[in-house]
């Protein structure tokens with residue numbers, strides 16, 4: 001579980017996160033949605049400690065992350081898997097080297113142990129016979145899977161994803177979404193995803209948080225989102241022809 005209690009974050013005099021309290025439960029898909037510039041990435045980065053909040057407190061399970069010393073925060077970060085936009089694989093490293101990278105950084109495993117763990121993670125995301133290829137030699141969907149394999153290499157308790165299926169065709173995006181959901185349930189991770197993708201919300205969203213003007217404006221599940229009585233949320237959700245058409249047949 002990850003819990004924020006009354007956190008705020010400003011850049012100079014611009015208030016981006018405004019007194020937000022929110023709880024993300026393990027084993028389910030927590031999605032943060034909102035317009036471009038509404039503060040989703042700043043919220044995610046504040047939760048992992050990449051930005052220090054100005055006010056409020058963040059808890060990981062039962063301890064205060066905010067009150068930890070820098071080296072103690074590093075220990076928590078080793079339990080966090082991150083999936084950044086655009087995969088962020090190392091172009092000059094092979095598939096297996098990419099997955100072994102966090103193991104080299106944060107464990108004392110032998111080379112054989114690292115290879116075994118990396119192979120296990122690659123098989124988990126259905127990648128085989130690609131260990132020695134470079135990211136430029138595999139498709140975008142495969143790159144995402146390798147990034148997921150790398151994100152789970154250290155067996156994380158928490159998984160943060162910033163637009164994990166951006167740039168993918170709808171079918172591949174669904175495969176990636178379902179993989180993240182399966183892994184979340186399997187390892188009972190606390191998974192938080194930033195997304196713009198309504199299809200992803202309808203496919204895997206267990207708990208959805210709509211952020212607007214730096215506040216959690218609405219929260220609910222995917223059944224509720226299409227019927228919510230909230231103007232700003234409705235303007236966001238029904239901004240596309242597809243979602244308006246879906247609403248029309250409900």
Ligand SMILES: Nc1ncnc2c1ncn2[C@@H]1O[C@H](COP(=O)(O)OP(=O)(O)OP(=O)(O)O)[C@@H](O)[C@H]1O
Nearest residue numbers: 011016034035036037038039040041042043194196
């Ligand atoms: N490091 C920073 N310094 C100053 N302002 C920042 C910084 N990071 C973000 N901001 C501002 O905070 C606001 C929210 O940005 P954020 O990146 O969280 O939006 P977002 O909801 O993730 O948008 P998008 O969906 O386009 O990625 C924006 O106005 C942005 O300019």
